[in-house]
Structure formats: C-alpha cells, structure tokens
Amino acid sequence: MTTIYDPKHPLYLDEADTRKEMERVFDLCHGCRLCFKFCPSFPTLFSYVDQHEDQDAGKMTPAQQDHVVDECFQCKLCYVMCPYIPELHEWALDFPRLMLRADAMRRANGQVSARDKATTAIMGRTDAIGTVATTPGIGAVTSVVMGSKPGSLVRKVVEKTAGISSVRMLPPFAKTRFTTWFKKRPKVRLTKRQAKVAVFPTCLVEYQDPNIGKDLVKVYEHNGIECSIAGDAGCCGAPFLHSGDIDSFTKVAVRNVKMLADEVRSGNDIVVPQPTCSYVLKKDYVDYVGGPDAKLVSEHTFDAAEYLVKLHKTEGTSLDTEFTGTIPETVTYHTPCHLRAQNIGLKSRDLMKLTGAKIKLVQQCSGIDGMWGLRAENAHLSLPIGEKLGQMVKDAGGDIVTGDCHLANTAINEQTGNKPVHPLQMIARAYGIPEEN
Ligand code: SF4
Ligand code: SF4
Incomplete structure (x- = not known):
C-alpha cells in the first residue's frame, strides 16, 4: 500500500496532506469521468471543477471537497472500475480509501459535529444495541423503537436525538439470537465430513435475521461441512470505519483478528454471510491491523456462497446437486x-x-x-x-x-x-x- 492510504503513516491524518491528495485525485477523476453514474460524489465533484474556466480541481474549497466526501457511501464500485488503482497504475488512485482517509482526517481534526459523532457512536454499537433488543423482557422497548413505522412520532424523536433517518425502513430485531439457537440445538452428527468452518455471523444475522444463519448451517451440514461459531464473534467494526472513527474500528479489528487467526490455526476456515463484513475481514483488517495474523484471516475468509462453490470445484470434495425441494423457475x-x-x-x-x-x-x-x-x-x-x-x-x-x-x-x-x-x-x-x- 502506498503511504497515501496507509492508516499508520504519520501524515495519514494530516489535513494539508490529505487535501493535497484530494486535489490530485479529483483532478485525475475530472479528466477521466468514468465513474459519473455510480453515486452523487462524482457529479458533485465534476460540477465544482466545471465552475472554473480552467477546470482546475485545485480551486475547490475545503467545504466543496468535504461535500464530495460526504456523498461517498463506500460502495467501492469506483475502485472496481478504475484503471488507475495502485495495483495497476503509477497514479495509485484508490478513491474509496481516500474518502475513508478524508473522513478520518476530519474527525481527528475536530471537523465532525457532535451530532454526527453521536450517530456514529449509536450506529457503531451494534452488539450492545442488539444484545438489549434480543433480551427477553427489556428487548421489547428497542423493538418498538426500531419496528415503528417510518414517519411515525417515535421515529421522528429518534431522528432528532440519534440522527437515524425517520423515513427509512430499518431491519427489525429477532426475538432470539442466532448464536443462542446454535448453542441450544441438538448435536448434529455428520456422516461424511468434508470440511470444517467457523461461522462469523455478523451482527445483522446474529440479532436481526438469524434465519439466514440457521439455513447456512443446515445447508453446510447437509454437504458434510462441520460448523462452529467463530469465538465470541460480534460486529466486524464496519460502522466505525465508514464513519471515520478509526480508533474504535481498530480496537474491534485487533480483537477480531486475534480471535479469527486462532480459529484458522485450529483448522477452521471462516465463512461470513454478509458481504460488507466479509470485505472488512478480507481487506480492511489487513490495512488497519496488518501483520501475519491479519493476512492469515484474510486468506481463510470466504463469503458463504463462495465457500460452497469452492468446495464444489475442488477435486475430492463436492456439493449435493440432488435438489428435491422447492425450486422456483x-x-x-x-x-x-x-x-x-x-x-x-x-x-x-x-x-x-x-x-x-x-x-x-x-x-x-x-x-x-x-x-x-x-x-x-x-x-x-x-x-x-x-x-x-x-x-x-x-x-x-x-x-x-x-x-x-x-x-x-x-x-x-x-x-x-x-x-x-x-x-x-x-x-x-x-x-x-x-x-x-
Ligand atoms: S465508493 Fe464512494 S465514491 Fe466510489 S462509487 Fe461508491 S459511493 Fe461513489
Ligand atoms: S475513480 Fe478512477 S475510473 Fe473513476 S473517475 Fe476516478 S480515475 Fe476515473
């Protein structure tokens, strides 16, 4: 990784250096324009540069640069499309990582509002909120809040206090956590074991849609894959990372890397049923934690379907392709x-x-x-x-x-x-x- 995107580099959070890099990258993007359709960030960027007759990206103000940063939602599609990424071109351009750096720089330099910080603090604590919401008795209160209709008074109060949109549908919480189900179910004996995995459930499956995890385990076991739960798996930390709170993200990441590396050393691959979280385990832990353990975790982490297809295509292992249930056309x-x-x-x-x-x-x-x-x-x-x-x-x-x-x-x-x-x-x-x- 170039120093520009290395979170451990002494200049990573330096405002002047970050803004200079934005100037360089915005100028290159303005000339290329390939990513125009992906998100609001690029049209906003191009409109600011086009305001100047000489189309000089260096004339953008810090507020205009911040506007571009605020409209990036980290989908990463511009990275997938870009011919100038560090691995392919000397320009070493990684737009999503630059947006993450700009977010982190603004936070480190006191340029993030208290309300913004409060929203990140709430949204980032998925484990704490999920635990409360799925605890019999006290969980009902959280479920009422999260399950209230978009536009309702309860949601408007939540928007005012916590900064969570009152008009968007929120994923509701389940009554029972995925890991609670997993621990309570009768022991399963596999007739022919093909592989062994530790499931990193992610907070979305753990607290909000445990049925995804239940079906994952049953499909895996149907195909002779022994499943366990990855240590004390909780959130991967993505909400902190995507809000520029690198300290909180790194704390979560360091703990997870240690726990997941131990899983790999005990013979398990790691499977993840949520793409944002598998991306974080595969890519971001390498950048923000680094070292041999993060690399080990990255090499042994698979998206839930990726793992099954790999097994099917590997000599000596295969999936059951006799489908006797319901198959939509x-x-x-x-x-x-x-x-x-x-x-x-x-x-x-x-x-x-x-x-x-x-x-x-x-x-x-x-x-x-x-x-x-x-x-x-x-x-x-x-x-x-x-x-x-x-x-x-x-x-x-x-x-x-x-x-x-x-x-x-x-x-x-x-x-x-x-x-x-x-x-x-x-x-x-x-x-x-x-x-x-
Ligand atoms: S990663 Fe950000 S800038 Fe790139 S396409 Fe997605 S939203 Fe736009
Ligand atoms: S991110 Fe890459 S592909 Fe997209 S506009 Fe910028 S230079 Fe072009």
Missing part, C-alpha cells in the same frame, strides 16, 4: 456492491444455478452501504438510489427475489413490499430443508 438476484468489490465473481448466482433455476441479475447499488443511507442527512440522496433498485427488481419479475446483503434486502423490501431471501435460504428450500420460525 426464475430467481431475481441482487448483486451487492461489496461482493462485486471482492472480485470473486458471482458465486451466489453460480450456486443457485446448480438447482436449475433461471437467474436474473439486478446490478444496482441500494444506496445504504453500511449505515450511510440510514443517516438522517443522507436519506434524500439515498432514497432515489433505493427507488431505482426497487424498480429494477420489479422489472426483473422473478418468482422470488434473493440478495446476500441484509441491508440492501431491507431497501428492496422498503421499495417493493417484498422481503428478499439470502441465496443460501433459496438453496435450503431447494434441498427441502424447511424454514424455521
């Missing part, structure tokens, strides 16, 4: 940005194709990306992106809608009235594994 599949950014191909599509279903792809960002789209100040930018996604899903018209990202799925639900399922849940039903309540 056509499946609409939303490809999450953070899976595309992992550059692993469309493994969930490949997996679902094994059932014989016809897969229709929808490649459109949800505009949620982590928590960005749920912040009150971003809702007006995020909603039109979600609406476009909703329309594309409706137009695709599959018998069922699938998607790996629970937050994007919530945006699809918000826009279409139908809750998509994770691809592994589609596979579970295709095997005839019934859904648990």
Whole structure:
C-alpha cells in the first residue's frame, strides 16, 4: 500500500496532506469521468471543477471537497472500475480509501459535529444495541423503537436525538439470537465430513435475521461441512470505519483478528454471510491491523456462497446437486456492491444455478452501504438510489427475489413490499430443508 492510504503513516491524518491528495485525485477523476453514474460524489465533484474556466480541481474549497466526501457511501464500485488503482497504475488512485482517509482526517481534526459523532457512536454499537433488543423482557422497548413505522412520532424523536433517518425502513430485531439457537440445538452428527468452518455471523444475522444463519448451517451440514461459531464473534467494526472513527474500528479489528487467526490455526476456515463484513475481514483488517495474523484471516475468509462453490470445484470434495425441494423457475438476484468489490465473481448466482433455476441479475447499488443511507442527512440522496433498485427488481419479475446483503434486502423490501431471501435460504428450500420460525 502506498503511504497515501496507509492508516499508520504519520501524515495519514494530516489535513494539508490529505487535501493535497484530494486535489490530485479529483483532478485525475475530472479528466477521466468514468465513474459519473455510480453515486452523487462524482457529479458533485465534476460540477465544482466545471465552475472554473480552467477546470482546475485545485480551486475547490475545503467545504466543496468535504461535500464530495460526504456523498461517498463506500460502495467501492469506483475502485472496481478504475484503471488507475495502485495495483495497476503509477497514479495509485484508490478513491474509496481516500474518502475513508478524508473522513478520518476530519474527525481527528475536530471537523465532525457532535451530532454526527453521536450517530456514529449509536450506529457503531451494534452488539450492545442488539444484545438489549434480543433480551427477553427489556428487548421489547428497542423493538418498538426500531419496528415503528417510518414517519411515525417515535421515529421522528429518534431522528432528532440519534440522527437515524425517520423515513427509512430499518431491519427489525429477532426475538432470539442466532448464536443462542446454535448453542441450544441438538448435536448434529455428520456422516461424511468434508470440511470444517467457523461461522462469523455478523451482527445483522446474529440479532436481526438469524434465519439466514440457521439455513447456512443446515445447508453446510447437509454437504458434510462441520460448523462452529467463530469465538465470541460480534460486529466486524464496519460502522466505525465508514464513519471515520478509526480508533474504535481498530480496537474491534485487533480483537477480531486475534480471535479469527486462532480459529484458522485450529483448522477452521471462516465463512461470513454478509458481504460488507466479509470485505472488512478480507481487506480492511489487513490495512488497519496488518501483520501475519491479519493476512492469515484474510486468506481463510470466504463469503458463504463462495465457500460452497469452492468446495464444489475442488477435486475430492463436492456439493449435493440432488435438489428435491422447492425450486422456483426464475430467481431475481441482487448483486451487492461489496461482493462485486471482492472480485470473486458471482458465486451466489453460480450456486443457485446448480438447482436449475433461471437467474436474473439486478446490478444496482441500494444506496445504504453500511449505515450511510440510514443517516438522517443522507436519506434524500439515498432514497432515489433505493427507488431505482426497487424498480429494477420489479422489472426483473422473478418468482422470488434473493440478495446476500441484509441491508440492501431491507431497501428492496422498503421499495417493493417484498422481503428478499439470502441465496443460501433459496438453496435450503431447494434441498427441502424447511424454514424455521
Ligand atoms: S465508493 Fe461508491 S459511493 Fe464512494 S465514491 Fe466510489 S462509487 Fe461513489
Ligand atoms: S475513480 Fe478512477 S475510473 Fe473513476 S473517475 Fe476516478 S480515475 Fe476515473
């Protein structure tokens, strides 16, 4: 990694150095313009530069630079598209990482409002909130707040106090946590063990949609893969990272890297059912923690469908391709940005194709990306992106809608009235594994 994107570099949080780098990169992007359609950041950037006759990106004010930074929601698609990334070109341009650096720099230099910090502090504490929300008795209060209708008085109060948009649909909390279910279920004996994994459930599966985790475990065990839970797995830290709170992120990351490296050393691969979190484990821990353990974790972490397809294609192991359950004729599949950014191909599509279903792809960002789209100040930018996604899903018209990202799925639900399922849940039903309540 170049020093420009190295969070441990002494100049990483230096304002003058960061703004100089923004000037360099904004000038290159203005000449290239390839990413015009991905998000509001690029049109905003180009409009500021075009205001000047000589189109000099160096004439942008700090406030204008910050406007571009604020409109980036870390989908990473510009990195996927860019021919000038550090691995390919001497310009060493990594736009999403520069946005992360600018966010961190502003926070370190006291340029983030108290309300913004409060929103990050609340949204980043997914484990604390999730634990309360799924605790019998006291959880009901959190569930009432999170489950209140968009636009309701309760949600307006939450927006005023916590900065969480009052108009967006929020993923509701479950009654029972995924790991509670896992620990309580009867011991499973595998007839033929092909592999051994530790599931990193992510807070979205742990607290909000444990059924994804239950189906993951059952599909894996159906195929002879022994499952355990990765140590004391909690949040990956993404909400902190994407808000520029590097100290809080690094604390979470250091703890997780140690725990996950121990899992790998005990013979487990790590599987993750949520793309943002698998991206963080594979890529961000290497940058922010570094060292042999972070590398080990990165090399042994897999997206949930990626792992199954790898097993199927590896000599000596295979998946059961006898599907005796319910198989829809056509499946609409939303490809999450953070899976595309992992550059692993469309493994969930490949997996679902094994059932014989016809897969229709929808490649459109949800505009949620982590928590960005749920912040009150971003809702007006995020909603039109979600609406476009909703329309594309409706137009695709599959018998069922699938998607790996629970937050994007919530945006699809918000826009279409139908809750998509994770691809592994589609596979579970295709095997005839019934859904648990
Ligand atoms: S990461 Fe996504 S949101 Fe951010 S600038 Fe790139 S394309 Fe836009
Ligand atoms: S990020 Fe890369 S591809 Fe996108 S506009 Fe900038 S230079 Fe072009």
